Amino acid sequence: MTSLRTDLAAFAAGLSARLPGTWTSQYQRHSQYADQFPRTEQLWDTGHVDYVISQYVLTHDAVLHGPADQRLYVADRPRYLHQFVVAPLAPDSTHIKPHHFAGVEEPNGIAVPKDPARAAHPRLPVPPASSSVPPAHRLRGKRSRPSRPRRGPAGHGQGHRREPAPLRTHHQRRPSASPSEGRAPDPPYALTHPRPQILGVPIRIARRTLPLFAGAACLALALTGCADDGTAAAKQPPNAGSAPKPAPALSAAQARDVITHYSKINNEANADRNRAQLDTVEDGPLYAMSVSDYTETEGLPAADRTPYKPWSYDTASAKLYIPRLGAGQDRWFAATLSDQKGKAPSRLAVFAERPQHKRWEMVSVVDLDSPKLPDIALDDGYATAVAADGNKHLAADANPLRTAVLDNFATGGTHTGTKVFTPTTASKRQIEVHDKTGTRFGDQGTTVFAGAANRYKDAYALKTADGGALVLFSHMHTQTDAVAHSGLQINPGKEDRAWLHDVPRTSITYTFVCNDAATVPAKAAPSRLIGYTCARTDASGPPVPSWSDRVQTHPRAT
Structure with missing residues (x-):
């Protein structure tokens, strides 16, 4: 547990007074651990400060607000009573889109001395004014950072094995020799009881194996036709007097x-x-x-x-x-x-x-x-192409479809999932994930699925011959695994090492990004979920108390 520093509020106020332009300080004391999540969701850092907030319980923090919507996050530096950490928060202007954060290094935060005058150094990572970043250019972000409840669920799928095998997650079918073969069993979740008693759960989120990289050519868009299967040009001329087709x-x-x-x-x-x-x-x-x-x-x-x-x-x-x-x-x-x-x-x-x-x-x-x-x-x-959102000519558009998918994971479809979707292989698999994953720890732990703030709201729809539509959309959700009582711990698997560093946890939150496809009728009738693919994009959780001292020897420890 990080010691409470009585001078954080004064330091933040003093630092804001010394930055160029007009800055204000917003201090917050946390009454519970979860209170630190909302602000840190937007942390624009994958190094020093990201490690601090992912490994420690912070009892308070502050946010400095700049004259052009810049924001700086200020918190204690654990185990260094005379230092603080400062890192930029990502711009939150409406014209900034998730993909603008992708591709280049993030402006990682730094540790600063407790003296505001010394801390207000030119190297302080003040982010650029959000209004000065045109949407057509990429912001400096190491990756598009999904909203991530810092201690919580992991849901599906991981990385690429870059051979073109099907994407798979523990919510999805696993790859088989042919599409007709049955689904392989879920990965084992072995419980072990060494001293201290351990909930030994090498959580093996099914690995996403398809190399999903869209190729893109710089093409002059010559407008030619294609045959019924999209393979050859159609030569039929338009009717005389008819409006030109798009x-x-x-x-x-x-x-x-x-x-x-x-x-x-x-x-x-x-x-x-x-x-x-x-x-x-x-x-x-x-x-x-x-x-x-x-x-x-x-x-x-x-x-x-x-x-x-x-x-x-x-x-x-x-x-x-x-x-x-x-x-x-x-x-x-x-x-x-x-x-x-x-x-x-x-x-x-x-x-x-x-x-x-x-x-x-x-x-x-x-x-x-x-x-x-x-x-x-x-x-x-x-x-x-038809509208995927707000389409009154369909039984459901992307929003209720997304809600129903989340409900399949969160409740087993009891609220909206089984009402919006008729049973299909894909929808039944999601419900099975909820039912089996939620009970695999028995009385030693819990698993809870929940929706996450969705950064990927674009949806696409094609009209079908029956007047309905094929709708493609994305969602994000979390899976939180937690021990039932003290004396238990979750042992991360090697697939989680990049995020969890082999450190036992009392809970782990995984964040998943998923793509979904459904067919929707024009009349009021259930839709059909015809496929989905998910990948785990983040994992985090508090270390067990016995690791509090040992974590300082970790290569990334501060």
């Missing part, structure tokens, strides 16, 4: 070039876990999932790392769904893909154009439970 997002040939480029850059980035290169072909939830996989791999000893195996998507078998889009609409397309020639596509991917970078990037991919999709409505070979 142009397609791109041609079929260009779409296949995007997929080919995806495979090429995927291999190059995966070979040495090159985040910057990966960031040129991936965005949104997919990029967060992939970077997490890199992080997990880097936490393993070299002997435990799986050698990388090159792969590629088979563009010949790809089924393209290229929508016609009106002026001002964001350009995107969907494709079902296979990583093996002659094998039916089993993954549904979304590629979106990033005009500011003049490239296409993959933003989502879902492992499908069946290679057969609903019939997509086609007009001269092109799909019709």
Whole structure:
């Protein structure tokens, strides 16, 4: 437990008075451990200060507010009674999007002396004014940081083994030799009782194995047609006197070039876990999932790392769904893909154009439970995009679908999950995760699933032949594992080493980013969840008390 310092409020006020411009200080004393989470959710740091707040109970903290919406987080430096730590908080302006934080180093915080005059040094990590950062440029952020309840659940899937096997998580089916084979059993959660008594749970979140890196080519968007399967140009001229149809997002040939480029850059980035290169072909939830996989791999000893195996998507078998889009609409397309020639596509991917970078990037991919999709409505070979949010012509849009998925994990579908979704392989798997994972510790521990603040709200929808829609969306959730009483501890598995450092915990919170796909009818009737894919992107939790002293010997300890 960190000792309470009576001078933190005075120090923060003194520091704010010495910074350039007009700064104010907001001090907060914590009545309970959870009170430190809301502010630290937005910490723009993955080093010194991030370690402090992920490993220690902080009894108070302060936030300094600058003249152009800058914010600095101030807290005690544990075990150093004459020092504090200061780190920037991420900009929270509405024009700042999650992907602006991806790709480059974050402005890590620093330790400063308790004298405000000495602490107000030019090297203090004052963030740039949020209003000065145009959306078309990337902020300095090492990764897109998902909102993460610092002590809580982990939910599904981890990193990449970069061979193109299906994504898997303990909420998902595990890869099998063929899509028709049954699901492998859940990983073991062995309970052990050494001295002191240990809840020995090498939590093995199923590893995400597909190399999800969207290739993007800088393409001149020549507007050509495609056949019913999106593979050939349609030659039918428009009727005389009819209004011109919106142009397609791109041609079929260009779409296949995007997929080919995806495979090429995927291999190059995966070979040495090159985040910057990966960031040129991936965005949104997919990029967060992939970077997490890199992080997990880097936490393993070299002997435990799986050698990388090159792969590629088979563009010949790809089924393209290229929508016609009106002026001002964001350009995107969907494709079902296979990583093996002659094998039916089993993954549904979304590629979106990033005009500011003049490239296409993959933003989502879902492992499908069946290679057969609903019939997509086609007009001269092109799909019709419909609104995924706020669409009154559908039985449900992305928001209630997202809520229902979260309910499947959190309650087993008792509130909205089983009302919004008819039973499918995917929805039943989510409910099974809730039922089995929630009871695996018996009377020695608990597991609780909950929704997390979702950074990835973009959703995509294609009209189906029956008047409904195929909707692709993303969600975030957490899984919190906790011991039932003192004397027990959770032993992290090696897959968690990058986040938890082999330190026993009294609770662990995992954060998951997931992509989902559902078919929605036009009339009031249940929807069908046809697939989902998740990856664990964060893990954290308080060390057991017996490790409080030993944690100072850890390489990252402060």
